[in-house]
Amino acid sequence: MTIWKNFPETIPRPAYRSLADLISDAIDNGDLRVGERLPTHRELAYQLDLSVQTISRAYDELIRRGLIEGQVGRGTFVSSGPAKSNWPFVPAGQDGQLVDLSILKPVTAPVHRERMSAAFAELSDTLADTSIFSFKPSNALQPFKRAALAWLARCGLSCAPDSIIMTNGATPAMTTALMTAANAGELVLTEAMCHHTLIPLARYMDLRLEGIPLDHEGIVPDELEKICRSKPVKSLYVMPSGLNPLARMMGSDRREALAALARKYDFTIIENDAWGPIQPDRPPPIAAFAPERTFYFTSFTKCLFPGLRHGYLVVPELLASAAANRHLVTDWVATPIMAEIASLFIENGTADELLSWQKAALGRRNAMVAKILDGIPFGASPNGMHIWLPLPGSWTEEAFVANARQKGVAVAPGSAFAISDTTANHSVRICLGGIQEEALARGVQLIARLYKSPPEPALLAF
Numbered sequence: 001m002t003i004w005k006n007f008p009e010t011i012p013r014p015a016y017r018s019l020a021d022l023i024s025d026a027i028d029n030g031d032l033r034v035g036e037r038l039p040t041h042r043e044l045a046y047q048l049d050l051s052v053q054t055i056s057r058a059y060d061e062l063i064r065r066g067l068i069e070g071q072v073g074r075g076t077f078v079s080s081g082p083a084k085s086n087w088p089f090v091p092a093g094q095d096g097q098l099v100d101l102s103i104l105k106p107v108t109a110p111v112h113r114e115r116m117s118a119a120f121a122e123l124s125d126t127l128a129d130t131s132i133f134s135f136k137p138s139n140a141l142q143p144f145k146r147a148a149l150a151w152l153a154r155c156g157l158s159c160a161p162d163s164i165i166m167t168n169g170a171t172p173a174m175t176t177a178l179m180t181a182a183n184a185g186e187l188v189l190t191e192a193m194c195h196h197t198l199i200p201l202a203r204y205m206d207l208r209l210e211g212i213p214l215d216h217e218g219i220v221p222d223e224l225e226k227i228c229r230s231k232p233v234k235s236l237y238v239m240p241s242g243l244n245p246l247a248r249m250m251g252s253d254r255r256e257a258l259a260a261l262a263r264k265y266d267f268t269i270i271e272n273d274a275w276g277p278i279q280p281d282r283p284p285p286i287a288a289f290a291p292e293r294t295f296y297f298t299s300f301t302k303c304l305f306p307g308l309r310h311g312y313l314v315v316p317e318l319l320a321s322a323a324a325n326r327h328l329v330t331d332w333v334a335t336p337i338m339a340e341i342a343s344l345f346i347e348n349g350t351a352d353e354l355l356s357w358q359k360a361a362l363g364r365r366n367a368m369v370a371k372i373l374d375g376i377p378f379g380a381s382p383n384g385m386h387i388w389l390p391l392p393g394s395w396t397e398e399a400f401v402a403n404a405r406q407k408g409v410a411v412a413p414g415s416a417f418a419i420s421d422t423t424a425n426h427s428v429r430i431c432l433g434g435i436q437e438e439a440l441a442r443g444v445q446l447i448a449r450l451y452k453s454p455p456e457p458a459l460l461a462f
């Protein structure tokens with residue numbers, strides 16, 4: 001077993017964690033394979049000149065991470081393969097000709113460039129000194145709180161100005177919320193098929209992530225309660241409006257039920273509302289039912305403008321300082337010039353205009369795709385930016401994605417969103433924005449033909 005040869009003579013303390021990391025890396029890079037037996041505690045302690053207790057703690061840590069398992073009377077075995085790095089979208093620069101339905105982007109048109117140019121023109125005269133010369137959040141961003149409150153009110157949330165942290169989009173908001181809500185080793189629950197960046201983020205933060213079974217409205221409260229009864233839950237990460245990747249909408253009663261469970265079992269909620277604004281009729285956010293324990297965030301990149309990396313994180317009052325400190329050390333301050341543009345858009349009506357435009361564009365695209373897929377069952381949410389296509393039993397996800405790709409269309413495999421192999425859903429996610437309508441139609445027509453064809457492995461020779 002090569003990893004023991006690579007074990008350094010001195011390792012950073014605590015030794016158990018360094019050993020666990022080393023074994024975890026060996027699993028990731030394939031030096032240790034699923035099913036391989038690890039040395040006994042005593043054997044390894046002897047080989048590495050460490051105490052048996054240190055080896056036991058390292059193995060316990062790896063069991064906790066779900067990477068190895070002990071089998072009574074047989075020993076300890078690698079139980080999980082390399083960490084998945086299969087991002088659902090196609091990396092930049094690959095396949096210039098591809099109809100890329102793998103990436104989530106809003107629809108864009110010349111109107112977006114026109115509105116951005118107008119904002120630049122206006123701001124070139126009026127840009128505040130604080131937006132160019134200051135990087136202290138209280139100085140640079142205070143003037144934009146009014147716009148933030150107005151936008152959050154459109155999202156169904158009224159809150160105190162001090163509970164808002166402005167962020168460079170949803171991603172830093174999510175990191176800040178998770179850092180505030182849970183510590184290493186604690187349990188965070190989420191949808192069994194979830195927003196994919198949560199999976200590596202939880203791994204980097206050493207959080208335990210567990211998926212909750214879903215129905216047509218997302219998280220099933222009874223399933224959540226079953227878990228809460230059996231072990232301490234620190235936080236629940238949830239995307240009630242347009243769930244990525246399943247495209248489901250949670251109704252108002254369900255939102256209220258989750259808020260009630262959070263109170264009963266004393267956990268916090270992290271609510272991702274990155275797409276909420278594009279829904280035609282949306283129930284109030286969960287944060288409106290449990291503001292004292294919900295971290296709520298939304299951003300502009302998905303519902304208005306891909307390049308407008310700006311968002312709002314609303315935090316529970318008693319955790320406002322803790323969250324602000326965590327945001328400071330990870331991102332310091334949202335870029336003030338972005339805050340200028342977003343606030344100008346909100347206050348001069350451009351944000352409402354572009355939101356209505358986006359809703360109409362996505363509404364049209366959803367209708368067009370439903371027509372092309374006529375007779376094929378698939379999941380969608382109102383004005384959703386993507387659909388979810390369960391595959392016929394005969395196709396594997398891998399073969400379907402590879403065949404589509406070979407024919408010039410990229411779609412994301414469902415497995416990229418699964419918390420564990422057992423939650424995989426045998427489906428693909430198809431995004432509707434980001435490309436021209438005509439290319440989308442071509443891509444979905446090809447997907448429909450492939451769906452109806454007998455499965456074939458992708459051709460290897462071309």
Ligand SMILES: Cc1ncc(COP(=O)(O)O)c(C=O)c1O
Nearest residue numbers: 104169170171195244274299301
């Ligand atoms: C569910 C969800 N939330 C948030 C984001 C990222 O948002 P932002 O670009 O504002 O960081 C994504 C990106 O695809 C997403 O799928």
